Amino acid sequence: MPISLSRKFQQWVSAKLDLPEDVIMDIPRITMIGHLHLYIENHSGLLSFSPEEIRVLLKHNHGQMIIKGKDFVIKTILPEELLLEGTIEMVKFIKE
Amino acid sequence: MNNDKIRKLSGFVTLKVTGSGGERFINALIREGISVWNIARLEKEVLSMQVLVRDHAQIRDVATEYLIHVEILDRSGLPAFLQRVKSQWGFIIGIILGLGLLYFLSNIIWHVEIRGASPELEYKLMKQLRELGVYEGGLKFLVDDPQALQKTLTSLNEEITWIGVENDGTAFFFQVVEKERPEVEGPEPPRHLVAKKEAVIVDYFVEKGEPVISINQFVKPGQILVSGLIGQEDAPEVVSAKGKVWGKTWYKSEAQVKMKAKTERLSGNKYEKRFLQIGSLRIPIAGMTFADYNNKEVNEVIQRLKILDWQLPLAFVEQTVYELETVELKYTEDEARKLAIEIAQKDVLKDLSTDAKIVNHKILHERMENDTFKISILFDVVEDIAVEQMIR
Structure with missing residues (x-):
C-alpha cells in the first residue's frame, strides 16, 4: 500500500513540523466570508452548477463538495481555485 | 483588483x-x-x-x-x-468644435469704448488702437495686456494725462483724461486795482499799471491802489492793471468754550449681526447675542440680491453694533483759552481767501460765565486786498 504509506508520512511531517495540512497534502482549503462568498482552493473541476447548487470535485480522492444556496455566480474559476458568490446555505462533503 | x-x-x-x-x-x-x-x-x-x-x-x-x-x-x-466612441465620432467632433468655437468667440473683441475723450482724440485713439489690434472683431490674444497698452497709448499721445485701460471679458474700455490746456486769454479790458476793505498796505507787487500807494499807507474800500492809466497825465495810456497788494486788515471774532463737556466716543466694544431680509422681515442668521449696550451706534451694510437687473425682495444685512461711552471733558482755563482762540481763528479764516494769513491776535475781552469761557479776540490778517475795477 504505497499510497497509504506516503499519506502516513505526510501526516507525520505535518504533525512534527507543525505545518498546515493543506500545504503538504493538497487538502482542499475552503474560506467563507459570511454566507456571501466561498473560496475553494485545490479543487479539480466543476461537476454541476446551477443557481441553487454547485458540485465541485476535490483533488486526491477527497471526494466531492456540495454547496447549496441561492443566486450562485462563479466569480472566478482557475485550475485549482474557485470563488463562489451568492447566498450560501449549506456546505456538504461527500467521501467516495 | x-x-x-x-x-x-x-x-x-x-x-x-x-x-x-x-x-x-x-x-x-x-x-x-x-x-x-x-x-x-x-x-x-x-x-x-x-x-x-x-x-x-x-x-x-x-x-x-x-x-x-x-x-x-x-x-x-x-x-x-x-x-462605440468611433461610431459616435460626429458627435464628439461636434462637441470639440463647439468648445473650440466658444473659445474662439470669447477671444474676439466685441466692444471697444473710449470715454472722456474729445471727438477728434477719440478718432485718433481708435486709429491707434486698430494698429495695436484693439478693434471690434479683433482677436484678444493678439493684444498686449492692459498695462502695456496703457503705456503705449500714453507715450503715443501727449495730450493725454492718463488713460485707464480695462479689459472686461470681450470688451475694452478706455477712460481718458485729457490735459487741460490753459485757455488763451483775450486782451484784457483796461482796469484799475482798488481796495476792497480797510487796510494798511504791507507789501505790493505790480505787474502792470502804476502803483499809487506806499507801504504803511492806510487805504479805504474803493480807493485806487494800482492805476490803469500810465504815462503822462495829459495823454495817459490805458492798461489793464495787474498785481497783488498785501494789506493788513482786522477782524474781531468771538468764541466760547464750555469748561465741562460731555462727548460720546466708541469704546471699542462691538458685535456683529447678520440677517436675511425678506421684504421687511428680518431673520437673524448669525451673531445672536444678548449683549446689548445702553448707548450704541449701528452700522448697517445691506446687500440686495439681484438677478441681472431684477431686484429680488431678498437682502443680506450685516450689522455692526458699536458701544458708545460717554466721556466727560474738563478744561482748565488755559486749555479753554487755547481752544477758544483756535475756534475763533478758524472762524475768521473760513471767510477769507486761502492766501490770507493771521499774523497776530489780541485778546480784547474774556470772562467766565456759567461754566462757559467766553472770549473776544482781534486778529491782524495779511491778505490780498486788491480787486479789479473797469475804467470807463
Whole structure:
C-alpha cells in the first residue's frame, strides 16, 4: 500500500513540523466570508452548477463538495481555485 | 483588483453558452488556461460567462469539440468603448468644435469704448488702437495686456494725462483724461486795482499799471491802489492793471468754550449681526447675542440680491453694533483759552481767501460765565486786498 504509506508520512511531517495540512497534502482549503462568498482552493473541476447548487470535485480522492444556496455566480474559476458568490446555505462533503 | 484592470484594458465579452455539459466545457476551458469569470446559469442549459476577447477564438474551438453553441451577448472594456466612441465620432467632433468655437468667440473683441475723450482724440485713439489690434472683431490674444497698452497709448499721445485701460471679458474700455490746456486769454479790458476793505498796505507787487500807494499807507474800500492809466497825465495810456497788494486788515471774532463737556466716543466694544431680509422681515442668521449696550451706534451694510437687473425682495444685512461711552471733558482755563482762540481763528479764516494769513491776535475781552469761557479776540490778517475795477 504505497499510497497509504506516503499519506502516513505526510501526516507525520505535518504533525512534527507543525505545518498546515493543506500545504503538504493538497487538502482542499475552503474560506467563507459570511454566507456571501466561498473560496475553494485545490479543487479539480466543476461537476454541476446551477443557481441553487454547485458540485465541485476535490483533488486526491477527497471526494466531492456540495454547496447549496441561492443566486450562485462563479466569480472566478482557475485550475485549482474557485470563488463562489451568492447566498450560501449549506456546505456538504461527500467521501467516495 | 489588478486582474480587473487588465480585463478592462484588453477588453472582454459576455458569452451566452448553450448546450448540455456546460460544466465540463468550463473545466476544459480552465484546463486550457483560459480565464473565465462571472459564470451564472440563465436557464437549464444556458450559461453566461465573461472571457477575454483574445481567448474568444480558442473558446470557439473548444465549444465545437464539446458541441456547445457560443454567442456573444455584450462587449465591454476599453476596445469596445473605443469602438462605440468611433461610431459616435460626429458627435464628439461636434462637441470639440463647439468648445473650440466658444473659445474662439470669447477671444474676439466685441466692444471697444473710449470715454472722456474729445471727438477728434477719440478718432485718433481708435486709429491707434486698430494698429495695436484693439478693434471690434479683433482677436484678444493678439493684444498686449492692459498695462502695456496703457503705456503705449500714453507715450503715443501727449495730450493725454492718463488713460485707464480695462479689459472686461470681450470688451475694452478706455477712460481718458485729457490735459487741460490753459485757455488763451483775450486782451484784457483796461482796469484799475482798488481796495476792497480797510487796510494798511504791507507789501505790493505790480505787474502792470502804476502803483499809487506806499507801504504803511492806510487805504479805504474803493480807493485806487494800482492805476490803469500810465504815462503822462495829459495823454495817459490805458492798461489793464495787474498785481497783488498785501494789506493788513482786522477782524474781531468771538468764541466760547464750555469748561465741562460731555462727548460720546466708541469704546471699542462691538458685535456683529447678520440677517436675511425678506421684504421687511428680518431673520437673524448669525451673531445672536444678548449683549446689548445702553448707548450704541449701528452700522448697517445691506446687500440686495439681484438677478441681472431684477431686484429680488431678498437682502443680506450685516450689522455692526458699536458701544458708545460717554466721556466727560474738563478744561482748565488755559486749555479753554487755547481752544477758544483756535475756534475763533478758524472762524475768521473760513471767510477769507486761502492766501490770507493771521499774523497776530489780541485778546480784547474774556470772562467766565456759567461754566462757559467766553472770549473776544482781534486778529491782524495779511491778505490780498486788491480787486479789479473797469475804467470807463
